[in-house]
Amino acid sequence: MQTMRVRITTLAFGAALLAGCATVQTPTKGDPLEGANRTIFKFNDTIDQYALKPVAKGYVYITPQPVRDSVTNFFSNIGDVYIAANNLLQLKITDGVEDIMRIVINTTFGVGGLFDVATLAKLPKHENDFGLTLGHYGVPPGPYLVLPLFGPSTVRDGFGSIAEYFVNPLTYIHPDGLSWALYGINIVNTRANLLNASDVLEGAALDKYSFVRNAYLQRRSYLLTQGKGGGNAALPDYGDNAPLPKYDDVDGNAAAPSAGAASAPGAASAPAVAPAQAGAGAPQGASGATAATATPASDTAASPPIDMNGGPENDQVPADQVVPPRLTFPSFRLR
DSSP states (O other), X not given: OHHHHHHHHHHHHHHHHHGGGOOOSSOOTTOTTHHHHHHHHHHHHHHIIIIIHHHHHHHHHHSOHHHHHHHHHHHHHHHHHHHHHHHHHTTOHHHHHHHHHHHHHHHXXXXXXXXXXHHXXXXXXXXXXXXXXHHHTTOOOOSEEEETTTXXXXXXXXXXXXXXXXXXXXXXXXXXXXXXXXXXXXXXXXXXXXXXXXXXXXXXXSSHHXXXXXXXXXXXXXXXXXXXXXXXXXXXXXXXXXXXXXXXXTTSSOOOOOTTOOOOTTOTTSOOOOGGGSSSOOOOOTTOOOOOOOOOGGGGGGOOOOOTTOOGGGOOOXXXXXXXXXXXXXXXXXX
């Protein structure tokens, strides 16, 4: 039975390669098999719309959310097995050890993986597969490829999915009927988790094929470059230890005077009063304006009201009061 499943997977992969003979007049760069890929994509989409999606909706309708979460956790715990294997193959020892610890904790304390206890224990969930392992060691992705019943892929990722079949623990479950049933539940549960995403895709994408292709290739490129100077390495550091911007010395000059000090109108170019002279009255200049003196912040509340009629003694405006400028109009005297 296992040999039959391997043959089915190989035939599906070979059929996609043979169908690549059909091309479009102007194929997109990186997608020379676009004609065949669009045909297979339409075939997969038809099966999804009329078979898989209705079953997923029925599964959501009859299955409570906690049960669906437990099913998701169960298959996610199984997936950590080949994620750990690929991390170790890529010599990511820390990630591989964390994956093994996730498997042990979730299997032991999470009732066979039904509860994600490892995430509560601050163990991160990684994402890896054999296609990324091949890319890690320099194997090019090859042309974009849509596999029948399997969806978007590349030539490299297609061969990687065959290798994952032999690493997946579900492959070695007996009897074979139970193994097929678990595979089917995993597919339906995964499709149920993607119902909202597919609804957004159908409402927003003008060309679903191009949208899925670009999203898949960009996602695979991100996963491959993560940890090699790309991915999170390009993000800025927003930690608490980052220095705060400084706004009090924009032009490179000395810091601005205190908020309690104010300068007299028309005397902006006058030199600042020394601190020792802050309490003494400064002599008036030629313009009749008095020099500004530093006023403590505690004295601003006791400042006298401003006389709107003006006068040299009222030219000094406290910092906490704003006075509109006086407008002087020429006067005409009849003789």
